Amino acid sequence: MKExxxxxxxxxxxxxxxxLIDKVDVLTDADLATGDGDHGIxxxxxxxxALEGLVPGLSxxxxxxxxxxxxxxKTGGAAGAVFGTxxxxxxxxxxxxxxxxxxxxxxxxxQSAQAVSKRGGVEEGxxxxxxxxxxxxxxxxxxxxxxxxxxxxxxxxxxxDGVEASKAMIATTGKARSLGxxxxxxxxxxxxxxxxxLGAMKSYAASL
Amino acid sequence: xxxxxxxxxxxxxxxxxxxxxxLALANDGRVERLDGKDILIxxxxxxxxxxxxxxxxxxxxPIFHGFVGKNMGDAAACGQxxxxxxxxxxxxxxMAAHRGKGVLFLYGNYAGDNMNFDIASELLEEEDIxxxxxxxxxxxxxxPPERADDRRGIAGDIYAIKVAGGAAGECxxxxxxxxxxxxxxxxxxxxxxxxxxxxxxxxxxxxxxxxDDEIEIGMGAHGEAGIAKQKMTSADEVADQxxxxxxGDISLGEGDEIALMINNLGATTMMEMLIVNRRVRQxxxxxxxxxxxTDVGTYLTVQEMAGFSITxxxxxxxxxxxxxxxxxxxxxxxx
Numbered sequence: 001m002k003e004x005x006x007x008x009x010x011x012x013x014x015x016x017x018x019x020l021i022d023k024v025d026v027l028t029d030a031d032l033a034t035g036d037g038d039h040g041i042x043x044x045x046x047x048x049x050a051l052e053g054l055v056p057g058l059s060x061x062x063x064x065x066x067x068x069x070x071x072x073x074k075t076g077g078a079a080g081a082v083f084g085t086x087x088x089x090x091x092x093x094x095x096x097x098x099x100x101x102x103x104x105x106x107x108x109x110x111q112s113a114q115a116v117s118k119r120g121g122v123e124e125g126x127x128x129x130x131x132x133x134x135x136x137x138x139x140x141x142x143x144x145x146x147x148x149x150x151x152x153x154x155x156x157x158x159x160x161d162g163v164e165a166s167k168a169m170i171a172t173t174g175k176a177r178s179l180g181x182x183x184x185x186x187x188x189x190x191x192x193x194x195x196x197x198l199g200a201m202k203s204y205a206a207s208l
Numbered sequence: 209x210x211x212x213x214x215x216x217x218x219x220x221x222x223x224x225x226x227x228x229x230x231l232a233l234a235n236d237g238r239v240e241r242l243d244g245k246d247i248l249i250x251x252x253x254x255x256x257x258x259x260x261x262x263x264x265x266x267x268x269x270p271i272f273h274g275f276v277g278k279n280m281g282d283a284a285a286c287g288q289x290x291x292x293x294x295x296x297x298x299x300x301x302x303m304a305a306h307r308g309k310g311v312l313f314l315y316g317n318y319a320g321d322n323m324n325f326d327i328a329s330e331l332l333e334e335e336d337i338x339x340x341x342x343x344x345x346x347x348x349x350x351x352p353p354e355r356a357d358d359r360r361g362i363a364g365d366i367y368a369i370k371v372a373g374g375a376a377g378e379c380x381x382x383x384x385x386x387x388x389x390x391x392x393x394x395x396x397x398x399x400x401x402x403x404x405x406x407x408x409x410x411x412x413x414x415x416x417x418x419x420d421d422e423i424e425i426g427m428g429a430h431g432e433a434g435i436a437k438q439k440m441t442s443a444d445e446v447a448d449q450x451x452x453x454x455x456g457d458i459s460l461g462e463g464d465e466i467a468l469m470i471n472n473l474g475a476t477t478m479m480e481m482l483i484v485n486r487r488v489r490q491x492x493x494x495x496x497x498x499x500x501x502t503d504v505g506t507y508l509t510v511q512e513m514a515g516f517s518i519t520x521x522x523x524x525x526x527x528x529x530x531x532x533x534x535x536x537x538x539x540x541x542x543x
Contacts, residue, residue, distance in 0.1 A: 028411050036290050036415045036430040038408055045288065072327075077265065077291030078320030081327060119323055174319045177358070178350060178432035 001148045001208060003099035009060045012204040013067050017047035017054065019200035020193060030189040034127075034176035039079055039189040046075030046083065061094040064108070078174055079190060082116050082129055086194075089115025102151045109137040109155065120173065127169035127176065127183060129190030132162035136198055152202035159195035166191045213407040213414065213512060220409040224266045224288055231273055234538050239276050246293065247301040248273045249283040258385045259283070259311040260376040261302050262369055264321055265290045267408070268429065271365055271508040272315070274539030279530075280373035281314075282307075289408050289511075290415075290430050292320035298328035302337065310338035310382035314372050314389060316361025316429075317343040338382055342389040344368045346396040346519065348457045349426025349435050362429050363471040363508045363519045364396035366540065367531065374530030392527055397458050398469075399450045400517030402427035402434070406474055406510040415510075425449055429473075429510050443480060447487035450518050455495070460522060462496030467503070467531060469519040474509040476516050488518060500528060507539060 004012060020027075020043045027040030049070035054063060064087050072084025090112030093104050113133040117123060124134050139158030140151050166188040171177050176188075217223060224246060232241040232248055240251050246266075262272045263285035273284040283305035287293035293301075302311045313329065315321050322343065329339045345356055346364025361368075372389035379385050402424045405414040415431035418424060423446070426434030435453075460466065468488065470481045481504050492499060500523055508517070521527070535542045 028413065032411075032413060032415070036408065036432075037411050037413055038288070038290050041408070041410045042288065042291055073294040073296045075291075076287040076294045076297075076320075076324070078318075078323060080291070080294055081320065081323035119327075120319065175428070175430055175432050178428055178434070180433070182433060 001205060002146055003101040004148065005099055006058065006060055006063070007056055008208070009100050010054050010056060010058050010063050012201055013063050014051060014054050015204045016197050016200040017050045017067070019196050020044070020047045023196050027189050027193060030187060030192055033186040034171060034179055034183050035189065036175055038077065039193070042075040042077055042079045043083070043193060046071035046080060049074035060097050060100050061091050064088065064091040064094060082120055082190065083193065085116050085119045086112050086129070086133065102146045102148055105148070105151060106140045109133070109140055113137040122173050125169060126173050127166050127171040127188045128173060129188065129194050131166045131169065131188060132159040132191035132194035135159065135162040136194065149202065149205040152198065152205050156195060156198040156202045159191070159198050163187045163191045163195050212412060215409055217409055220412070223409045224286065227266065227269065228273065228286060231269070231538060235277070238536070242300065242304060245300055246286040246297055247283060247304065248276050248286070249301070249304055250276060250278065252278060253282060253305065253307060255307060256309060257307045258309045258376045258379060258382050259302070259305045259307055260314060260373050260385070261285065261298070261305060261311050262314050263287070263293050263298060263301065264315050265292055267511055268508050270506070270539030275366065275369045275537050277535055277537035279377045279533045279535040280369055280537055280540070282376065289410065292318065292324045295324050295327040295331060298325055299331050302328065302332055302339070303335070306337055309380070310340070312372060312376065312382060312385050312389060313339060313341045314368060315343060316365055317345040318360060340382055340386045342368070342372070342386060342393055344393050344396065346393070346398040347428065348397050348453050349399050350428065353457060360428050360432070362398045362400060363469055363517045364393070364398045364521070366469065366507045367396060367467055367519065367521045368392050370535065370540065371527055371530040373535065374533040377533065388526065388530060392521065395458070395522040395527065396519065397454045398517050398519040399426055399453050400473060400515060401425050401446055401450060402431070402473065402513055402515040404475065404514040405431060406513035408511070423515070427515070429508060431510065431513070443483045444487045447484045447518070448491070451488060451491045454518060454520055458520065458522060460495070460497050463498065465498045465500045465523045465528070466492070467501045467521045467523060468499050469503045469507065471508055471517045471519065472506040473513045473515040473517065475512045475514040478504070481516050484516060484518070501531065503540070
């Protein structure tokens with residue numbers, strides 16, 4: 001499949017939101033290991049708001065922006081800021097676009113990765129969601145395919161590699177920072193959310 | 209995690225909104241809640257003043273939203289439990305409280321608060337509102353002095369709000385209010401100890417685990433890991449440990465004056481805190497440090513976490529003046 005229509009993009013982002021809501025307990029438990037355990041409920045709150053806004057008739061760019069705005073305003077906390085930025089930061093890649101294709105998605109992911117890194121003031125290696133977004137963006141670029149299922153699959157795989165790699169990292173930002181070396185062994189919950197988002201995109205594309 | 213915490217609530221997903229309604233009403237008309245928003249604001253705001261906007265995650269009551277009033281915060285932007293408020297909540301609060309002379313953001317130094325307040329600050333710039341930011345970073349346990357920018361804000365928030373609120377009430381310019389707030393923050397040092405964990409209402413899960421005979425020295429206000437887990441010990445011993453770190457981090461000599469706060473993290477008895485206060489005063493007296501003012505009570509909580517924190521603010525005449533200005537709020541009253 002080479003492209004998604006506007007209404008398919010809205011449907012896909014609805015599936016992304018539902019996937020995060022479904023994983024509330026997974027995210028809570030992951031966050032309890034290194035943080036205060038509010039990541040799951042925060043993402044659920046933001047995604048429930050996103051579902052209200054994701055209605056037919058939105059352009060590709062607006063669908064991503066709307067998802068980001070909902071998460072930024074309803075999730076709150078660090079997760080609201082970075083995941084809001086994730087969906088909004090690269091949405092410019094879809095300006096004027098009537099469809100989502102592989103090239104635009106690659107642009108979106110690369111720009112979003114830069115935007116969240118800048119917003120959080122963190123590079124890779126700090127045990128954050130950046131450690132999933134950056135490898136996902138690189139995997140998409142390396143794949144250089146125009147097939148969306150191939151691209152989404154690569155993105156999810158990059159993110160999952162990042163989740164795995166985050167286990168060995170020492171947190172240097174956020175509430176987990178105080179754990180220092182005690183944070184080793186636990187994956188970053190934000191990185192897990194990135195893998196859920198990209199995995200839901202893959203599943204949606206595979207279902208078409 | 210065997211124990212399920214007991215809390216008397218309605219729907220756990222509505223705790224923040226129901227708490228804010230109750231908190232606004234508890235101010236007896238001096239504070240109101242902005243309709244449909246997680247924002248509390250003074251009802252007696254003058255037509256022209258520098259605005260002090262405070263805020264942060266909920267669940268730490270009475271901070272932050274319990275410190276809205278004359279000579280304290282002009283408005284508070286409130287997040288969900290332990291989560292920073294969103295940029296639109298902060299922007300709406302700032303716009304509602306702005307009285308033409310700019311807005312000082314004053315909040316605890318956490319990644320989530322920093323990002324959300326920074327985004328709000330960028331949005332307000334587009335509205336031509338002058339915004340400055342001062343982050344409270346009083347927790348000496350969180351990082352060594354050379355990385356003080358990495359330190360969290362804990363109970364020192366309250367003295368910072370009191371001083372900055374007084375300055376925002378009396379001073380004419382945002383520059384001056386910012387300067388005084390920065391001085392207050394620079395003179396603040398705190399450290400806490402946790403005896404038992406608190407829980408987030410919506411998850412019903414404790415935020416960390418401590419064995420029955422363990423305490424954690426230097427634990428943060430959301431259960432962030434402290435300096436060391438250790439076996440339960442005496443009040444004097446714990447007070448000695450906390451004061452050694454605090455006094456080792458700030459220059460205080462004979463004749464210097466301080467404000468002293470012993471803050472209950474939620475479930476510790478007043479009796480325990482007063483016993484700690486007794487020891488703290490012995491330590492201070494030995495060094496000839498003068499306590500200008502003492503606040504022993506419940507100011508920054510972590511739900512039902514048991515434990516306390518000690519805060520010291522080094523004073524000069526200017527800080528004393530603003531700290532002691534009259535104020536009345538749910539969180540603190542200075543008569």
